[in-house]
Amino acid sequence: xxxxxxxxxxxxxxxxxxxxxxxxxxxxxxxxxxxxxxxxxxxxxxxxxxxxxxxxxxxxxxxxxxxxxxxxxxxxxxxxxxxxxxxxxxxxxxxxxxxxxxxxxxxxxxxxxxxxxxxxxxxxxxxxxxxxxxxxxxxxxxxxxxxxxxxxxxxxxxxxxxxxxxxxxxxxxxxxxxxxxxxxxxxxxxxxxxxxxxxxxxxxxxxxxxxxxxxxxxxxxxxxxxxxxxxxxxxxxxxxxxxxxxxxxxxxxxxxxxxxxxxxxxxxxxxxxxxxxxxxxxxxxxxxxxxxxxxxxxxxxxxxxxxxxxxxxxxxxxxxxxxxxxxxxxxxxxxxxxxxxxxxxxxxxxxxxxxxxxxxxxxxxxxxxxxxxxxxxxxxxxxxxxxxxxxxxxxxxxxxxxxxxxxxxxxxxxxxxxxxxxxxxxxxxxxxxxxxxxxxxxxxxxxxxxxxxx
Amino acid sequence: xxxxxxxxxxxxxxxxxxxxxxxxxxxxxxxxxxxxxxxxxxxxxxxxxxxxxxxxxxxxxxxxxxxxxxxxxxxxxxxxxxxxxxxxxxxxxxxxxxxxxxxxxxxxxxxxxx
Numbered sequence: 001x002x003x004x005x006x007x008x009x010x011x012x013x014x015x016x017x018x019x020x021x022x023x024x025x026x027x028x029x030x031x032x033x034x035x036x037x038x039x040x041x042x043x044x045x046x047x048x049x050x051x052x053x054x055x056x057x058x059x060x061x062x063x064x065x066x067x068x069x070x071x072x073x074x075x076x077x078x079x080x081x082x083x084x085x086x087x088x089x090x091x092x093x094x095x096x097x098x099x100x101x102x103x104x105x106x107x108x109x110x111x112x113x114x115x116x117x118x119x120x121x122x123x124x125x126x127x128x129x130x131x132x133x134x135x136x137x138x139x140x141x142x143x144x145x146x147x148x149x150x151x152x153x154x155x156x157x158x159x160x161x162x163x164x165x166x167x168x169x170x171x172x173x174x175x176x177x178x179x180x181x182x183x184x185x186x187x188x189x190x191x192x193x194x195x196x197x198x199x200x201x202x203x204x205x206x207x208x209x210x211x212x213x214x215x216x217x218x219x220x221x222x223x224x225x226x227x228x229x230x231x232x233x234x235x236x237x238x239x240x241x242x243x244x245x246x247x248x249x250x251x252x253x254x255x256x257x258x259x260x261x262x263x264x265x266x267x268x269x270x271x272x273x274x275x276x277x278x279x280x281x282x283x284x285x286x287x288x289x290x291x292x293x294x295x296x297x298x299x300x301x302x303x304x305x306x307x308x309x310x311x312x313x314x315x316x317x318x319x320x321x322x323x324x325x326x327x328x329x330x331x332x333x334x335x336x337x338x339x340x341x342x343x344x345x346x347x348x349x350x351x352x353x354x355x356x357x358x359x360x361x362x363x364x365x366x367x368x369x370x371x372x373x374x375x376x377x378x379x380x381x382x383x384x385x386x387x388x389x390x391x392x393x394x395x396x397x398x399x400x401x402x403x404x405x406x407x408x409x410x411x412x413x414x415x416x417x418x419x420x421x422x423x424x425x426x427x428x429x430x431x432x433x434x435x436x437x438x439x440x441x442x443x444x445x446x447x448x449x450x451x452x453x454x
Numbered sequence: 455x456x457x458x459x460x461x462x463x464x465x466x467x468x469x470x471x472x473x474x475x476x477x478x479x480x481x482x483x484x485x486x487x488x489x490x491x492x493x494x495x496x497x498x499x500x501x502x503x504x505x506x507x508x509x510x511x512x513x514x515x516x517x518x519x520x521x522x523x524x525x526x527x528x529x530x531x532x533x534x535x536x537x538x539x540x541x542x543x544x545x546x547x548x549x550x551x552x553x554x555x556x557x558x559x560x561x562x563x564x565x566x567x568x
Contacts, residue, residue: 175505222485261470261485264483265470268471305508321540321541359544371551373555394543434538435539
């Protein structure tokens, strides 16, 4: 057994810095790199792509990342990711193709499937699984015919199984973000999944790592001015030990910083009740986490307590929920705010005249109070140099949203003066894919693990 | 009774914060910049005070959780994102800037912790 392992985070969402994985491989001295590509909304986008093309539906960036990581894979680097989206098998085929082209025919690729329950929804509902909305209690039947994707959040177990079968690259679909960091620890240190303190510790490490550089100086509210070289920010590394303690650090050669304040902010990110952080692998008490300084850019984490998991998986469903669009215009001094108000009045009159069916409309003045609302003191209008007037609408009718999109541009010639910044054409209707969180008995679904070679 | 000298400061001076979303709920974690600040935060940042602060932005109830281990309070602001995530029309559809909005709060802090 190794006395410690280093796991590097190199993607906090699909859209994060593309060279982060290679930088991590080059400077991070890592045994493992974990890449998180999936947000809740991503699954539905991928499901739509797969409908159009049976070979799509995964994070398209990932095979290219594997190609760039080839020299490091040759030296034994392992990669764990949820890039599989709703089509891990197709993702694996693309990865094997890349590996083959790099002359690497002996790399084992583990594929985890079984999380996609879209085709089983009716069977499950017939069997008595209501899949009711966790937040509202509403029955799934009310939106059943509009469901676009449905995925169970697996924990670390299937990832650990893939590693145990010798996979050097593990591609999953929807598993928890935290499992990507926990799995290597369980595999390397031979932890029992029933040792809940250890499993909880690995999950806390995963929680700190899952948003990439947010744990190494990115989006840092306490002292962002002090963060070195954000242009080359080093993503976080977890140096993990068999006893469940770990140190959060970063590649020394890169920018960013790790200290207790940075780690505390990320511990709190998207946190609910800290005493009951529920993962499929355990329930964690975040109030037991202890932080200690451990040298420059190093924070040691210990003391984590966990309890047995619940008997349900969280399910992430997405369903079609209408249409929206937004557009902007820029008004300048003098009386920029009054001009924006006039534009609002005109639009409201036009919508009424046309009888558009708009379920919700929102006007914002960016640069004044769009984000902080009534909390933001509005300066004297004479002090306002310019304002971005933004209007957004939502409707169950696509054509009504589209018709609204025709009303904004005419304001340039028809409305108040000193107006500019209308680019990109008429605002087009965007489909709203809403999120439906639910629970499902763990016994109702199972993960499948397959090992492939080029 | 000894009178404690106080000074009015923005929360920003004594705390830092991070916020994120879960459905239609925004969580705002508020962290004491120094250990001696934390007891004061616990005293002053009641759920009622936070709800009042976010009037207009938070339409639901406010829950508070204490994390003595890291000198932080976690707030859940329900009904803050116009239906949540993808449905929201707001520029800040994920409540990312609620942390900064929290730090606008003016508080009467004892001089000894400043």
